[in-house]
Amino acid sequence: LNIQFQQLVRISESASKRLNKKMRKIRMKLESDNLRVVEDPTPFVVIANAGVGNMVCSTELMDVLCQYGRCSLPVLCNKSYAIAEFQTEFEAKSMVENIQGYKMKKKVSNEYSTFYCFYLSEIPNNKLGVNETDGLPSGLVKIDNFLSSAEEIKLIECIQHDINTTTTNHVTERLKHRTVLHFGYKFRYGTNDVDINKPISYGLPSYVAELLDRIIRTGYLVGRPDQLTINIYEPGDGIPPHIDNPHSFDPVLSTVSLGSHVVMNFSKDDQCIDVSVGPCTLLLFTGDSRYLWKHGITQRKFDLLEGGAKIVNRDVRYSLTFRKVVKPEVDLPLPVNEDEASSLESSHVHAVYDKIADHFSSTREKPWPRVVEFLHGLEEGSMVLDVGCGSGRYLGVCPHHFILGCDQSSSLINICARKQFTSFVCNGLRLPVRSNSVDACICIAVVHHYANHQRRTNAVRELLRVIKPGGKILIYAWAIEQTCNNVKSKYLKEDLADDISKVEIEPSQPRLAVHVNRTNFKQQDLLVPWKSRNFKSNGDESTYYRYYHVFKEGELEDLCRSIAGCEVLHSYHDNGNWCVVISKS
Numbered sequence: 001l002n003i004q005f006q007q008l009v010r011i012s013e014s015a016s017k018r019l020n021k022k023m024r025k026i027r028m029k030l031e032s033d034n035l036r037v038v039e040d041p042t043p044f045v046v047i048a049n050a051g052v053g054n055m056v057c058s059t060e061l062m063d064v065l066c067q068y069g070r071c072s073l074p075v076l077c078n079k080s081y082a083i084a085e086f087q088t089e090f091e092a093k094s095m096v097e098n099i100q101g102y103k104m105k106k107k108v109s110n111e112y113s114t115f116y117c118f119y120l121s122e123i124p125n126n127k128l129g130v131n132e133t134d135g136l137p138s139g140l141v142k143i144d145n146f147l148s149s150a151e152e153i154k155l156i157e158c159i160q161h162d163i164n165t166t167t168t169n170h171v172t173e174r175l176k177h178r179t180v181l182h183f184g185y186k187f188r189y190g191t192n193d194v195d196i197n198k199p200i201s202y203g204l205p206s207y208v209a210e211l212l213d214r215i216i217r218t219g220y221l222v223g224r225p226d227q228l229t230i231n232i233y234e235p236g237d238g239i240p241p242h243i244d245n246p247h248s249f250d251p252v253l254s255t256v257s258l259g260s261h262v263v264m265n266f267s268k269d270d271q272c273i274d275v276s277v278g279p280c281t282l283l284l285f286t287g288d289s290r291y292l293w294k295h296g297i298t299q300r301k302f303d304l305l306e307g308g309a310k311i312v313n314r315d316v317r318y319s320l321t322f323r324k325v326v327k328p329e330v331d332l333p334l335p336v337n338e339d340e341a342s343s344l345e346s347s348h349v350h351a352v353y354d355k356i357a358d359h360f361s362s363t364r365e366k367p368w369p370r371v372v373e374f375l376h377g378l379e380e381g382s383m384v385l386d387v388g389c390g391s392g393r394y395l396g397v398c399p400h401h402f403i404l405g406c407d408q409s410s411s412l413i414n415i416c417a418r419k420q421f422t423s424f425v426c427n428g429l430r431l432p433v434r435s436n437s438v439d440a441c442i443c444i445a446v447v448h449h450y451a452n453h454q455r456r457t458n459a460v461r462e463l464l465r466v467i468k469p470g471g472k473i474l475i476y477a478w479a480i481e482q483t484c485n486n487v488k489s490k491y492l493k494e495d496l497a498d499d500i501s502k503v504e505i506e507p508s509q510p511r512l513a514v515h516v517n518r519t520n521f522k523q524q525d526l527l528v529p530w531k532s533r534n535f536k537s538n539g540d541e542s543t544y545y546r547y548y549h550v551f552k553e554g555e556l557e558d559l560c561r562s563i564a565g566c567e568v569l570h571s572y573h574d575n576g577n578w579c580v581v582i583s584k585s
């Protein structure tokens with residue numbers, strides 16, 4: 001063994017059996033990384049445990065290798081192995097014979113790395129770690145010296161002050177591998193987003209105002225950020241690879257670095273790029289670097305720079321990430337009294353149906369089989385009232401009965417009239433119909449539009465009023481549970497990833513959640529978007545929002561049972577709806 005290479009220590013003979021076993025394992029791992037390992041010597045050698053990712057500095061490895069011949073060491077990003085390219089097989093072989101199974105003390109950590117060598121049939125292309133065009137992931141803008149050292153020191157002082165004080169201006173969180181301060185909104189690490197309903201009242205701290213103005217003047221941002229996360233990393237801390245939630249924040253994120261330098265790792269599929277970020281640097285995440293590349297910081301006390309040639313110890317680092325939270329298109333409070341409930345129904349139920357009537361009607365042609373079955377089950381010649389008949393989906397399905405429709409929306413009733421159905425406009429809470437006068441009622445997809453519990457109950461009470469004693473009422477209301485007995489309702493997107501068993505129903509918030517169509521409901525009180533498709537006919541491409549209260553299992557029955565004289569005959573789940581058949585005694 002060459003004497004210059006003193007760090008190498010021969011492993012004990014007794015360990016050689018274990019070495020063979022270990023070699024087999026390592027070879028499999030290398031092969032699974034698409035390296036073509038061969039038995040006979042070639043000029044190309046992969047050395048396991050000698051990579052930048054294993055914190056072996058490429059200059060110290062080169063010191064060892066060049067004793068056996070002329071070789072180059074292509075830089076591999078974050079791999080735990082290095083690949084050496086010798087000029088001849090002979091040189092490669094001499095190197096392998098000398099260092100196989102030896103341990104080397106790493107300069108960086110004083111720990112040992114054991115080298116295992118294998119010949120390769122070729123040098124893999126696509127293995128270079130660094131994007132060769134400009135060294136940055138596409139879309140990432142890096143501006144060095146964005147602020148002066150004096151400004152940096154001042155900002156660090158302010159941050160230190162905030163870490164040590166508890167105020168209502170910000171939230172401090174001690175995470176396992178760093179400390180974070182949140183301003184504007186608390187960032188949620190599980191989902192990489194914020195709870196839009198819970199802003200932190202004081203917004204961003206005044207000490208970042210000037211810096212933020214300067215970032216805005218770069219011209220990259222879309223809107224003015226209203227959320228700031230300050231990360232404080234001690235040496236050894238890091239942040240796992242992630243993408244800041246694309247739906248929750250504007251397209252451009254900006255991060256200012258203070259204190260220590262760091263290496264930030266960007267990864268996408270099997271590519272990775274290490275970006276060295278010095279203090280006072282501004283990073284702007286735009287385009288692919290924002291949406292397609294994950295970014296993270298490995299937990300280390302030091303970084304290897306210049307392709308692994310230089311070791312730099314980390315110091316405390318502060319990063320300020322500015323984000324602009326995407327607000328829902330509509331922001332309405334949950335009504336707290338009768339007036340508010342009634343006016344929400346006017347603006348976000350009745351007015352919407354009036355606007356979308358034609359389009360709505362074209363999507364509601366086909367009657368639901370179990371509603372038809374109910375109607376067919378009634379005695380021939382029954383007098384039936386369809387409350388909230390819409391465009392008359394059920395008014396023509398049973399010629400043996402006299403079915404009368406009513407709805408709050410005059411546009412929908414006009415459509416019924418065009419179809420020659422008997423129908424009229426009225427409010428479902430005050431039906432212009434005599435008490436005890438009709439044989440049966442249906443009320444399909446209506447009760448969920450009343451904006452508080454009392455009004456929903458009153459709507460059912462009104463149905464009971466007009467029905468004859470012993471008459472039957474069928475009610476359908478949208479269910480929060482869109483999966484029943486493991487069968488998804490047709491409403492849900494077929495490829496929907498989230499499984500209802502995992503969906504947590506959040507308590508209703510003081511503001512109405514805007515629902516994402518064809519996904520599971522997360523809350524009971526919602527605004528459900530309706531995208532108008534009337535663009536061709538009248539230029540309307542607006543989105544309208546209908547208020548819904550989606551029912552939990554048992555809720556509709558409980559509501560009915562709370563009404564004196566109401567009897568629940570039957571209840572079931574039908575394709576995303578809770579359904580009851582009730583009667584009055």
Ligand SMILES: O=C(O)CCC(=O)C(=O)O
Nearest residue numbers: 229231244255295319321
């Ligand atoms: O520390 C950094 O530079 C990155 C912080 C980050 O990615 C985040 O907070 O989402």
Ligand SMILES: [Fe+2]
Nearest residue numbers: 242243244295
């Ligand atoms: Fe991030």
